Amino acid sequence: MSDLLVAAGLTKHFAIKSGSFLRRATTPLRAVDGVNFSIRAGETLGLVGESGCGKSTLGRLLIRLIEPTAGSIHFAGQEITGLDARALRSVRAGMQIIFQDPYGALNPRMTVEDIVMEPLLIHGARPDAAARAKVADMLRLVGLPARAAERFPHEFSGGQRQRVGIARALVLKPKLVVCDEPVSALDVSVQAQIVNLLQDLQSELGLTLLFIAHDLSVVKHISDRVAVMYLGKIVEISDKRTIYRAPLHPYTQALIAAVPALNPALRGRGKRQRLAGDIPSALNPPSGCRFHTRCPHAIALCRSEAPALRGSADGHSVACHLPATRAI
Amino acid sequence: MAPAEAVEEAVPHVRQHPLRATLRRLFRHRLFVMGLCLFGIIVLAGVLAPWITDVDPTKLSMRNKFRPPSSDFVFGTDNFGRSLWSRVIWGAQLSMIIGGSVVALNAVFGTLIGAAAGYFPRIDNALMRFNDALMAFPAILLAIGITAVLGPSTANAILALAIVYIPRTARIVRASVIVLREMEYVQAAIAAGAGHWRILRHHILPNAMAPLIVQLSFLFAYAVLSEATLSFLGLGAVPPTPTWGNIMAEGRQYMTDSPWIITIPGVALMITVLGLNLLGDGLRDVLDPRLRIQQ
Numbered sequence: 001m002s003d004l005l006v007a008a009g010l011t012k013h014f015a016i017k018s019g020s021f022l023r024r025a026t027t028p029l030r031a032v033d034g035v036n037f038s039i040r041a042g043e044t045l046g047l048v049g050e051s052g053c054g055k056s057t058l059g060r061l062l063i064r065l066i067e068p069t070a071g072s073i074h075f076a077g078q079e080i081t082g083l084d085a086r087a088l089r090s091v092r093a094g095m096q097i098i099f100q101d102p103y104g105a106l107n108p109r110m111t112v113e114d115i116v117m118e119p120l121l122i123h124g125a126r127p128d129a130a131a132r133a134k135v136a137d138m139l140r141l142v143g144l145p146a147r148a149a150e151r152f153p154h155e156f157s158g159g160q161r162q163r164v165g166i167a168r169a170l171v172l173k174p175k176l177v178v179c180d181e182p183v184s185a186l187d188v189s190v191q192a193q194i195v196n197l198l199q200d201l202q203s204e205l206g207l208t209l210l211f212i213a214h215d216l217s218v219v220k221h222i223s224d225r226v227a228v229m230y231l232g233k234i235v236e237i238s239d240k241r242t243i244y245r246a247p248l249h250p251y252t253q254a255l256i257a258a259v260p261a262l263n264p265a266l267r268g269r270g271k272r273q274r275l276a277g278d279i280p281s282a283l284n285p286p287s288g289c290r291f292h293t294r295c296p297h298a299i300a301l302c303r304s305e306a307p308a309l310r311g312s313a314d315g316h317s318v319a320c321h322l323p324a325t326r327a328i
Numbered sequence: 329m330a331p332a333e334a335v336e337e338a339v340p341h342v343r344q345h346p347l348r349a350t351l352r353r354l355f356r357h358r359l360f361v362m363g364l365c366l367f368g369i370i371v372l373a374g375v376l377a378p379w380i381t382d383v384d385p386t387k388l389s390m391r392n393k394f395r396p397p398s399s400d401f402v403f404g405t406d407n408f409g410r411s412l413w414s415r416v417i418w419g420a421q422l423s424m425i426i427g428g429s430v431v432a433l434n435a436v437f438g439t440l441i442g443a444a445a446g447y448f449p450r451i452d453n454a455l456m457r458f459n460d461a462l463m464a465f466p467a468i469l470l471a472i473g474i475t476a477v478l479g480p481s482t483a484n485a486i487l488a489l490a491i492v493y494i495p496r497t498a499r500i501v502r503a504s505v506i507v508l509r510e511m512e513y514v515q516a517a518i519a520a521g522a523g524h525w526r527i528l529r530h531h532i533l534p535n536a537m538a539p540l541i542v543q544l545s546f547l548f549a550y551a552v553l554s555e556a557t558l559s560f561l562g563l564g565a566v567p568p569t570p571t572w573g574n575i576m577a578e579g580r581q582y583m584t585d586s587p588w589i590i591t592i593p594g595v596a597l598m599i600t601v602l603g604l605n606l607l608g609d610g611l612r613d614v615l616d617p618r619l620r621i622q623q
Contacts, residue, residue: 065515089521098518105512109346109534118530119520152346168516259516 003038003074004176005062006209008187010035010071012061013053016283030282031057033232034071036309039176043208044202044209046223046240048216048255052278054232055212059178062210063095064088076175093123098170100181102161106153112139113149116167123172125237138167141204143197159190162177163197170201176209183218195222216259220244225315231290232282238316250295289321297322353614360610366603370596374421385414386568394586404588406578415570422571423552423600430551431544433490434497439540441494442501443528446511456502459495464616467492471554475563482565485558489551500543504536511535538615545611549604557595565576572597 013028031054039045049055060066061074064080073080080091096119099105106115116135117127125131132149139148142163153161162182169177179198183191195218202209212221219226220240227237228251236249247253254275275294280286286293292302301321311317354360373380389409397404402618403412425572445455462470474488508514522530558564559573572593581590 020520060515063519065519073544085523092519092521095519097516099512099516101512103517107511107513107531107535110530118517122517122521154346165516168520172520 002041004041004076005020006038008036008060008061008072008074010058010073011069012066013069027283030232030285032061032068033285035232036235037234037237039208039210040225041175041208042206043224044211044222046219046226047210047212047229048214048226049229050217051214052279053229055229055284056180058229058266059097059180059210059212063097063176063178064090065097067288068163089122091173093141094149094174095176095178096172096174097163097180098165098169098182100184102158102165102185103153105165106161108153111150111152112144112156112164115164116149116152116171119168119172134171135167138171141170141201142167143324157190158186159193160298162186162190162194166194166197166201170205170207171203174207176210180212181214182211184213186217191218198222216255228255231285232301233290233319234319235291236316236318238318242314242316249291249320250297250317250322251291289319324328332379343357343438350614354610357614358609359606360614362525363603363606363608363610366599367607368603370420370600370603371424373486374424375416377417377421379528381411381414381417383411385410385418385570387411394582396586397588403592406575406589407586412575412589412592414598415575416572419570419572419575419593420596420600421536422482422565423555423597426482426489426555427548427552429486430489430493430555430566431548433486434494434547435540435544437490438494438497439533441535443505443533443536445498446502446505447524447532454578455498462491462495463499467550468554468557470560471558472563480563480566482569485555485564488558489554492554493547494548497540497543497547501536502540504539505532508532508535542608542612542616545604545608549601549608552595552600552604556593573622 010032011030011034012032013030015026016029017024017026019025033054047055047058057066061068062075064073064083068081071081075091075254076093076094080088083091110118111137112309113132116138117125117131120131120134121127125134135149136146139146144160144163144167147260148160153164167183173209175288182198183194186194197226198209198261199222200213203206209222211219223240225239226248227234229235230241230251236243236247236252243252244256247256264303277294280290280293286303287303289295289298289302289307292298295302305321307319307321309317309319387410389405392405392409393400393407394407395401397412401411401413403416405411406415428551434496441459445459465473471485471488471492474491475484478484478487503598509532511531514527517527517531538578555564555618556571556573556576560577562574562577564573565571567578575593576590579586579593583590
């Protein structure tokens with residue numbers, strides 16, 4: 001499989017103003033710090049991590065909703081950082097986003113038809129019968145009835161609104177869709193419907209998905225590969241099977257061990273690792289490996305030197321000093 | 329897709345346009361209806377002025393001076409024997425014209441300045457510091473200062489009041505725009521490739537309307553009140569053009585012997601301001617319920 005998107009050294013530092021009026025100081029908040037990874041055409045890459053680890057920021061960087069501080073993004077063979085407004089507009093049609101909050105993601109003053117049609121109008125369509133037919137097709141594809149078109153967002157439930165959001169994202173026939181926690185705000189029963197819908201649409205339209213979530217079981221269900229993020233860095237990335245069976249990074253191990261086992265026979269099997277403390281502040285990240293403050297296996301090297309994300313031949317990459325120095 | 333049927337059932341059949349729902353809630357709000365009636369009386373009086381008054385409001389009649397309200401002179405006459413009925417009704421028209429003009433100027437320029445400052449962070453600081461400088465002056469003092477420089481006239485009173493109140497309106501619009509700019513539907517529009525103009529026009533301004541409409545209804549009351557103050561001080565429309573302010577200024581000297589001269593325009597002013605405030609409260613409760621908690 002070829003890579004649809006390649007990010008290299010991708011970095012976003014937000015400037016946080018602090019200090020008094022006279023002694024203004026700005027501290028960089030390292031939301032995303034030198035991230036390298038790629039998304040293959042047609043796959044679903046799951047991106048997991050704790051709240052505040054920068055996964056949403058990373059998703060928005062990739063589709064240039066946020067300007068990166070440094071680094072490059074190659075999308076479909078084209079460098080898309082530093083494109084001017086006109087060039088960027090045509091690239092945008094190929095990459096769309098689905099948001100977490102189905103209430104904030106739809107303009108309350110527009111009908112569903114207007115919401116789904118807007119991307120078409122932006123890209124030169126006229127608001128005529130052809131555009132309306134396209135919108136109707138899209139609504140049918142996401143499982144909404146035709147009469148949903150003339151209604152306003154407040155008339156729908158959360159799951160239905162999420163379907164409208166999906167229709168809006170897909171109406172331009174994008175290659176890549178960033179799903180920013182698309183099911184986190186929904187009821188569990190509705191979550192399953194939306195996840196299944198995304199999978200159906202993916203195979204039907206040949207989509208590539210970046211699926212951001214903090215729920216490991218949802219990610220396990222939908223992803224082909226999984227990337228784990230901690231404090232602005234990707235610490236481990238691999239295919240789903242390997243990462244859930246044999247995680248290499250201590251943080252990934254702790255995350256997976258924290259998922260409750262449904263099978264009572266498996267419960268209590270394998271030592272449960274508890275992580276001590278909270279995620280450190282991205283304003284003042286720890287030296288060396290960012291995880292060393294909470295890592296049960298930390299050695300002196302971890303405090304002084306940040307491990308690079310190193311891959312093996314089977315595509316399993318991990319940013320940890322330990323696998324090299326010690327068998328886990 | 330399997331779940332389509334289940335979803336089909338759940339989409340409501342009864343359509344309700346948001347505008348109609350809002351109107352229905354407004355007309356169920358008792359104080360709003362009361363305010364609308366009070367304000368409606370004044371607006372109607374102003375609109376119908378040429379038909380409901382028969383005497384020229386500037387026509388002197390020394391024989392009839394200081395007549396108390398009676399069947400001949402509904403509101404009595406003033407010190408020159410002019411019919412107060414005519415003067416107060418024509419004064420209502422002028423108040424409505426001035427109030428309406430100030431509100432219209434605020435709606436246009438307050439929105440423009442507020443939206444520009446809220447949406448483009450680069451010019452925010454410059455615009456808002458200028459705004460703050462204007463807002464630092466007490467409203468009526470600034471209005472007096474501007475009319476004193478420009479000279480007393482109806483147009484100058486409108487201009488002065490617009491300059492005084494536009495910074496306040498701009499602040500309110502800016503605050504809404506800053507909140508709305510971060511909404512996810514705006515992010516979605518950016519992701520789809522929408523330009524600034526489309527985002528402002530379709531996504532931000534329509535959603536910023538509620539607090540603006542509430543503000544403008546209160547502003548109408550302030551503008552009418554301030555205009556009365558200006559013309560009371562001789563800085564509004566030039567006599568003999570009747571305004572509530574200058575009728576009261578002239579009636580002040582005869583307050584003890586002929587109290588109706590100052591009372592009647594005063595009551596008219598009170599009805600206007602009370603009506604507009606009730607109307608504004610109603611609009612606020614219905615359009616923007618969050619504001620009620622804050623105030």
